[in-house]
Amino acid sequence: MSDNTDVLVADKLVRHFKTGKGQTVHAVNDVSLSIAPGETLALVGESGCGKSTLGRMIMGLDRPDSGAVHLLGRDLARMGNRDLHTARRSVQMIFQDPSASLDPRWTAEAIVREPLDNFRIGTSAERRDHVLQLLSKVGLRPDQAKRYPHELSGGQRQRLGIARALATRPRLVVADEPVSALDVSIRAQVINLLCDLRDEMKLSLLFISHDIGVVSHISNRIAVMYLGRIVEAGETAAVLNAPQHPYTVGLLESVPRPRPADRRQRAPLEGDPPSPINLPSGCAFRTRCPMAVDVCANVVPPLRPTAPGRFSACHRADDMTKKELLNV
Amino acid sequence: MTGEPFLSIRNLTVGFGAGGAIRAVRDVSFDLEAGKTLCLVGESGSGKSVTATSIMGLHKPGSAHVEAATMRLDGINLLECDEREMSRLRGSLMAMIFQDPMSSLNPALTIGFQLREALLLHEKMSTRAANARVMEVLQRVRIPDAARRMSAYPHQLSGGMRQRIMIAMALICRPRLLIADEPTTALDVTVQAQILWLLSELQREFGTAIIFITHDLGVVAEIADDVAVMYAGSLVERGPVHAIFENPAHGYTAGLLRATAEFVPGEPSRGRLEEIPGNVPSFSMLPQGCSFVERCRFAVDSCHRRTPDWRDVTFGHASRCDQPVAYGPTANLTVEVSA
């Protein structure tokens, strides 16, 4: 599912961690994905599914055990430190917790200026102007440039984080749960800002989130992760309206909707996700899956195309159209 | 409505700091019927947790100034209870669960021991009988393999399991009021759905009244019978859940509903989200008049001048807003916007 024009192509990424006790955490198992210019791919899943580890590898902050991360055609996973530094200019990150991701001892201006200094973008005077432009672009006033993060509100801090991420004019931005730490009345502002800037700067966005509502709003395509693997991928509306993996179905069932009229009538998906240390044999979801059959325990289902642009890693993906199977 | 409501709060004001000058909760009034769920909705700093801890009497002595015209639970005047009576009521008549179960569990003691102690604190019974009750309640909150879990320590359990243990601990003495302070915020959505489901199941079985504190409108729609919306320390709207969602009558509630990105199967995504401008005000910088006035799209002159009084919208649905009809129904909002 890649072609040469894609901004990012991740190919068969694997990342395992060793714990102190000599156990292996299977954080990311054989994940491939691609993002086209201007496209927003949402990475959806619950805590521990490996979405943040995947994000770190795509940022070049962590190297995969195997597999490749092609950013604009060059493999981050095999780059030397100098090349990696250069490559970082084209991929930037927006963090979940705006307070913790801003150095408390730096002013807003210094924070946004840091990437400009690092990549020697423009002269000193140009950098100053550029910083003010960026601040106004994200809706911060010039007089706020001299403020420290703790003197700004949560929403303003996240705006600052966005300004920093856009300073180098990156091609790809990895946004790791960028609104989940914000007050609900502030989220819409930040989501709109992110959408506007994405369209204006023709950014590609990897949007990591567990919030289906936000994802449905912001993304073109969606990849659902469960225990280190992508279990389903496709166009956002198609996946959300007609999921082809029972985990996606369970996830969508679990999302509370602000509509008292369609209150859930059925018991939700049961159990906790298994530990990524002791993965179940075969399909990792089979322990919670209402549709599991014998083959699920023996064979790891590959992510395979089910329709144009649609992929599912379920042995019974073709049965998924028969909705009644899920109502067990 | 016949007789006295199960829980009745009138004009609750809670202040912190010197002389109670920082008023985190101002003039909050609501009722709760036995066996019903009231959702207290608000953002961080809206005063929703302070309201709950005031009902539970959980403020550190001397730290908070709690004043109210009425605070009655099940016929008991909580304002007249001293600390000893309150601590007897906590656990037996009312109980509370929190966002982070780890902070309320002792990491050095087993689950079984802690549950048994919670029970023996309020009821006289043999250890054997207590253990049997603990087993029963663990099974009731659907802890798999309950017998083995009794000898487990808190860190050996997942977040969802720990929250189930907390619910078990809260319900072991069959309290009639359960206050749940963002109990699912730290959990994954699939686990959150399980916990919400469990709470409503237990409520049906035991007839427990629940005050559920949350900022998540989805959760509210899922479990509430009644909703009370808080903003900057005051209650701005209250009413039955359907009325609040379908016909919000306060600028803040309406703004929140319109600003929330939601996914509804079969419906196209809303276009641009409607933003609520500005930031949540701090207690020391509250605007004059309605506290939401600076962020409200529908504000008129009078909103700046004085704090609006309560107005009835429909039976049981009231709002503290001078423009309660301006917002219109939200039921067809998606269609309107996308059309």
Place this chain on the structure above:
Amino acid sequence: MTTVSSPALSKPKPARPGVAVSLSLLALAVVILMAIFGPLVFGLGNDLNPMMRLKPPSAIAWFGTDNLGRDVFVRTVSGARNSVTVGLCTAIVVLAIGGTLGVVAGYFNWVDRIVMRLADGLMAIPGILLAIALVSVLGGGLVTVIIAISVPEIPRTARLMRSVVLSIRELPFITAAISVGSSTPKILLRHIVPNAIGMLSVQATYVCAAAILSEAALSFLGVGTPPDVPSWGNVIASGKEYFRLAPWIIAFPGLLLSIMVLSINILGDRLRDRFDPRLAARRAS
């Protein structure tokens, strides 16, 4: 924008320094003045006066005299110079070496393994014994004393800085700095060190106080500064045999020593509160 704010709700006043802190600062200022001007004004107090041996405090000798008839007041005031010098120099040496080692060890795992094993080894030796051994090898004198006191303090400070850096290193703003392309030296010097400096300055006060005490202990044991240069330690040491007869020889320098160390520790605690990020956040909100 119209806002109401009653006087009680307006900005919190900057917290006034407590009485303890004010007194500590005062005591410290007095001691430092003594250290600078004491020897200039009073000399070193080495004039022997056999007629005046072991005299109690009086108008002539405010703190009394010692067994050689030397004025304890003069020796105490002038002794402040030695004690303060040892305290400050040790703090600087320990912070420079221990702090650097700790920061580097905290950030680079491979350095960590080497430095921390060495530190463990050094920490296993009782500090005062190590100091005695060093002094006996290198001979007496101010520089030796400073080295002898610094060596056992360095691993402690290195360990502390390492743990501070380890926790800062994991914060998202460090990840953010890496992802905007900041070099490792820049991250260490511009992000990690400024955020660790608070803890470092707190540690400085403790090291300073401990060094002053250690110097006193070494002098008391007779391996500290030479007896003809007074320090609180050797003044106390010279009084130890006459404690029953002439308690003032020990009492006055001992009192000053206690006040000085207490003051420095109080200021250190105050500094720690100031730099604690959680407390800082509470002040900011």
